[in-house]
Amino acid sequence: MDGGGFSHFPGEALDFLTALRANNDRDWFAENKAVYERAVKAPAEDFCRAVTGRLEEMTGLPHRPKIFRIHRDVRFSRDKTPYNAHLHISFTAETGSTSQPGWYFGLEPERLTAGTGVFELHKGDLDAFRARVAGKDGERLARLIGNLPADVRVSKPELKRVPQPYAADHPRADLLRRKSLTGWMDFANPREACENGFMDRCFDAFVRLRPLFDWLSAAARQPGR
Template identity: 30%
Template sequence: MIYQESLDFLKDLAENNNREWFTANKQRYEKARENVIDFTGKLLEIVRKANPGMDENLDAKKSVMRIYRDIRFRIDKTPYKNNFGVSLPTTGTKGGGVEYYLQIQPGNSFIGGGYWMPEAPHLKAIRQEIDYNATDLKKIIDDKEFVKLFGDFRAQEQLKTVPKGYEADNENIDLLKLKSFVAWHKISDKEITDPNSVQLVAGMCARILPLNVFLKNALA
């Protein structure tokens, strides 16, 4: 589970996002990070069993993203993120593709999966798969349990125009216009600090698995 102390550190960091405070509280950060790494290791052990294609070199420590922000081209110059991000790619060890993503943040933790903002070649391949096999995707995203957990899949950001190569009257145009293909579920502070939180998050990943399989097949 994630310890309350880890959430408390993140809450305090959000209120004191500067190098002086962070340096003075470096020990708290390291303890919280180790907590997240331990949690990730237990989660990865469960998820990997259901996703046999995951890279054997993927490990918990590398899956936990850096807390340091790249502020070179940002208006917001605060140096640290106010959350821990965990990326579990379904292929390879680099995040940003078809993956599971866990965010740990006081009042704003969530587990998600799918493919956020695919690059042009991957977006084209996914759209082609939807055009050919939309029925398979709709069985996943229109399932009552899926909708209950993750909401309306089609409500994600869409293109304002019809994507090149498709017609406006295509019966699946609402899916073809999507910019991202993700599902996510918010997790309360009480849930993430519960002794069974790893099992809870792993259960959500299992619900997202069919979506990830569909997307991976599109890119195969």
């Protein structure tokens, strides 16, 4: 499948993020901004275009990519370092639903990961998710998660107890204790992002995570939701 000409990030991208982590101040960034623009920002835009096209072809849904800002919002944080020493990107299917799952990519000095899912289900969406989990469709989700590749990392439940009105010993208690659901595939070495053919390996991770996306997306697109 065509990757839109994008194969991999330049090695300079990971070098820049590693150096930024060690020199996280405005003077250093100003001196190296050209490197950021060339080695991180521009390749990330190319990556977004390539991945968006593939996701739309795979799912049949329009997607909107988002490159998260390198500037940190430090207004309410004790950590006043001004920059994010990582590259985070999301791809959201444009269905108009507040519970539509997304796809996620992260490149950091010590981690390279691809994921899918929903980070936060709000009241109405959360109630609908739990009702669906408690029924027959929840059995399918449990099997789906159990059949994911062994190297898929599924997020942990946020709640200690099963919420009312569901029984504490419900067979899908683990799923009912969730307020979000995401699955992740971690690459062995962040440097893989800078190797030939990375685009194909990254999209292969999305393909392997697709069953989770499809289950969540089906709920988000139900009539009246």
